Amino acid sequence: MPQTSFIDAAGTLAQNRTLLRFATAGSVDDGKSTLVGRLLHDSKAVLVDQLEAVARTSAERGFGGAAGGLDLALLTDGLRAEREQGITIDVAYRYFSTAERSFILADCPGHVQYTRNMVTGSATADAVVVLIDARKGVLEQTRRHLSVVALLRVPNVIVAINKIDLVDYSETVYNDILEQLKQVTAELRLQGVHAIPVSALEGDNVVERSTKTDWYTGPTVIELLETLPAIDEIESENDPFRFPVQLIIRPQGGLVNGLDADEYRDYRGYAGQVASGSIKVGDEVEVTPGNFKTRVTGIDLAGRAIDSAFAPQSVSLRLADEFDLARGAVIGAVGTLPEPVKEIHAEIFWLDSRSAVPGTRVLVKAGTQTVQAIITSVIGRRNLDTLAIEGTDELKVNDIGNVVLRLASPVPIGDYNQNRRAGAFLIIQPQDGSTLAAGINTNAQFDEFDI
């Protein structure tokens, strides 16, 4: 196993370091806050004044655990209401680095509104860490967390089998849980799952390799996090070029001081972020709406002309032909853009206290386009224990289910199962602007149900 070394200035300053976003899921009882605190503490991301505050509070509360009497869970306590109630109520973002990589951790509370928080945390995550209490094994809640992860297609899953110290570091217990886990992941068709025996409280196999689990030869949590591929790496390499246009840069009168007005009089740059794949100057591309074909004549990265770009770079493209393109247009590799559709068969994660019923008028935001829409039918609610869709005509807060949406104008939305950014959308309340739901276009056939 590679030796992991932590923040020394040289490592932190390495130029080739990359970023990994991951989320943690699990309840307070699983020791999630302690695991997060342990990651921060052992990777030396906790600075002296924060540590002093934790030590003070630990002492006041009479915490008697390990790590020199530090209640590491306190490191993740955010808002005062949470501290008073001893719970976490919202996703909190934490930052830490090792010599290899920088991490953004979305810490998702497990108890309250777990669907909402899990979806929020997982939507941008390259990896999710799911906690299991070694004394309890795979619970209903574990299945639910893994279901959300599977539906959102998070490419890497780390299952931390925690509190392994409380079962005497038993390999048998670990193997039993692994069997349960294999069954669930097979049912969910979940890819890229890794299980690790850990004790967040004692620090076993989180950052430091445990001396008490010699039967376990795999990586520690941090070693895995340092090596797993980020979504953008996977999607820029394997998927076709896709570029939703955010806005058109035509400086005309408002040119940057010092630039030659004549040179930039006709400048027209299509600004956006590469959603997947890569592009080179000279490549032929296709534009929707309109199905025009043209060629990329230039790629600008803030005043610097570059030869090629890949996900997730923000650039401006110059094209050989002038089209009347606006925000919402999508530029993509020839022959790969989805046909714009006026109907979406979607899996949605309903996040608002107002229910979704047939006839609900909403807005759909996909890529850089927002259109009016109606939920024409609610197909059913997903039972997170069996993953089956059960017929209903109403989705309530924290329900996951299938619906059909009719759109006021066609949108080139892709299949989420092929590309996450191309197939993801928001459902928005048209009057007050609330985000009602997260949606993914699955192109599923709902014909087994009466619509």
Add this chain to the structure above:
Amino acid sequence: MSISEIKTGQKLAEHRLGLLDTLESEAIHIIREVVAEFERPVLLFSGGKDSVVVLHLAAKAFWPGKVPFPVLHVDTGHNFPEVIEFRDRTVEKLGLRLEVASVQDYIDRGILQERPDGTRNPLQTLPLLEAITNGKFDAVFGGARRDEDKARAKERILSMRDEFGQWDPRNQRPELWNLYNGRHLPGQHVRAFPISNWTELDIWRYIERENIELPPLYLAHEREVYSRDGMWRAVGPVSMPNPDEVVETRLVRYRTVGDMSCTGAVESNAVSISDVVLEVAGSTLTERGATRADDRISEAAMEDRKKEGYF
């Protein structure tokens, strides 16, 4: 133990964006989204390093066009003169419109009262909110980062504010993928934080890489200071030492620039940006803990101010 096969990172090396490029790309995407979807954005610009970085990113986002929105400075009146000079020069260089909301003006008009401790950071809220209302700004860019503080760790990238400028941490919109929902009711506005995901070290490494100019007090310089509450305070018109506090000349620099009366300096030999990067990388105190007296008052200090509409 691997339960099923994963895609390995091996053959992906060619398309691997580094940390700073990833953060820059995300920030530019956010800035462009806000400009595309809002009527009247504005950028809070204090001359502090975080707002300087946001302005730099905005300039990159719209090149070869100018930054398509004005900047707003909430001026406490307790300024370091070097910062004001830097502010004006930067705005001039980029050809931007500068609006100033003056705390002093509110005090002169009797609307705000000076606090007994003399700090004016908490007094910025009202002038800020009125400047937002009067300017009809619907999106307000800020340089806040989630790593600064526990309350900010839960802040969204696009964060709704009601007509009192209040942040309701229990009722935040879920933020999904890179789809930002900025729709709001009349009277509400949105705070937009493009560098939410940057750490202090990321900021410094980016300043170094992009060669971004900063007010000179971020680098070590000799200054007359005295020690109070474990921080070095500059001697100045609004920060005079008490008779028992000893004034001495020391080599110091600032990690944040704000209200001169409550912003402390740290002793430092960092005379260049790369020195600062090394210093920050090896630092053991958080930025706010080290140098902001007002954040040390209580553990929930920042949360309280944010709820009241602070940045």
